[in-house]
Amino acid sequence: MSADRLSQVFSALADPTRRDMVARLAAGDATVNELAGPYDVSVQAVSKHLKVLEDAGLVSRSREAQRRPVHLEAEVFDLMTKWIERYRREAEERYRRLDAVLRQMEQPTDQHDEGRPGQEGTAS
Amino acid sequence: MSADRLSQVFSALADPTRRDMVARLAAGDATVNELAGPYDVSVQAVSKHLKVLEDAGLVSRSREAQRRPVHLEAEVFDLMTKWIERYRREAEERYRRLDAVLRQMEQPTDQHDEGRPGQEGTAS
DNA sequence: GGCGTTGTCAACCCATTGGTTGAACAACCT
DNA sequence: AGGTTGTTCAACCAATGGGTTGACAACGCC
Structure with missing residues (x-):
């Protein structure tokens, strides 16, 4: 239980039915x-979905009579x-940078480029 | 297989490991x-995660030797x-509207109501 | 050719999830 | 008190998901 909030929220919205509920609640x-x-599911199933949404903090329930x-x-x-x-x-941003590099490489300038802006130690 | 795109994407990002991968790939x-x-999981597990991300369209793989x-x-x-x-x-927006309605209800102005409490430029 | 590297596929395990039904609880209305 | 309505709890079932191990394909390098 209790994964981090972000996981809960993404997980909750991964279900089309729940997304639809959110849409209607909006x-x-x-x-x-x-x-x-x-x-065409039972009310209990809907109740369960709501519990998921509630646990994710996407929804709150008040009480109003029954x-x-x-x-x-x-x-x-x-x-x-x-x-x-x-x-x-x-x-x-990275894409833009890469794009710039590629453009520069295409230029037949005889200037030696050595920028290599890439990722050298991306994986620790 | 093949749920709608949105479900796939949300579902893919519901896993902390996969979110972390995305963060590093950024x-x-x-x-x-x-x-x-x-x-500390096997390479196979990582491969699976990547497949999920790829199916969701969040990631692409090219080929470069092996x-x-x-x-x-x-x-x-x-x-x-x-x-x-x-x-x-x-x-x-709905919240703002509701807020406006509540404020209006509190006001004891005996002004005739005119229906919808829609957007009357409540630029708060 | 043979060998190590890199990555995927297949089969399996176990925990979680979305659904079901039936019973229970809670708040109202006579 | 008894009945009705609205919602949740409990037990169960089938399917999915993330993990494992073992085999194997594809490629570069001796």
Whole structure:
């Protein structure tokens, strides 16, 4: 249990049904039964999905009479976005650098290049 | 096999080891053995992880003699970012609207309501 | 040719997951 | 108190996932 938050969040969203629930919750809170409507699975299964989303911090449940309205928590999304953007930026930057190097190598300048900006010790 | 792309990507990144690989690949291409270095799992396990990343489109492998350098593909990240940002924005907007409604309800103004509490330029 | 290196494939193990059904709990309404 | 509605708990089952080991393909280097 209790893997790190990021793993939980990614894992939770790896399921299409759960992603769909999130999509619908983005439009407004809903109860378990309301959420269960469209899918042809038992209410218990939906309840389980919600537990996964809740454990990941993507969703919270309040109490309102005998109902438990489910509410989408937007904050956790930032965690993912930050992670993704970080490495995407790095990768793209590296790509740009590589591209520059390639362009330079194509130039028939007789200047000896020795830049080799690459990764020499990437794997420790 | 072959779940939708988004599921594959999220699922691939739900594993800390794989996320770590991506992080290291963002700094530069690497071979399977180089990648395997830090982890105390077999090379075969690493190879499996790479297959998952590759199937998800996060990574590509070229051929270079008997080595198979692994390269991070930045594009797929956009898919995730788009999905995430969409619902995050929706959720946040809804929250802002709700907030506005609540504030309005608190105000004891006997102004006739006029339906939808939509966006009336509540540039907060 | 033979040999070490690099990586993948195949079979297997065990823990986790998504689904099921049936029972239980919780809060309301008479 | 008894009934109804909404939700969760418990036990179970089949499928998946991450790990292992062992065999083997492809290639470069003596």
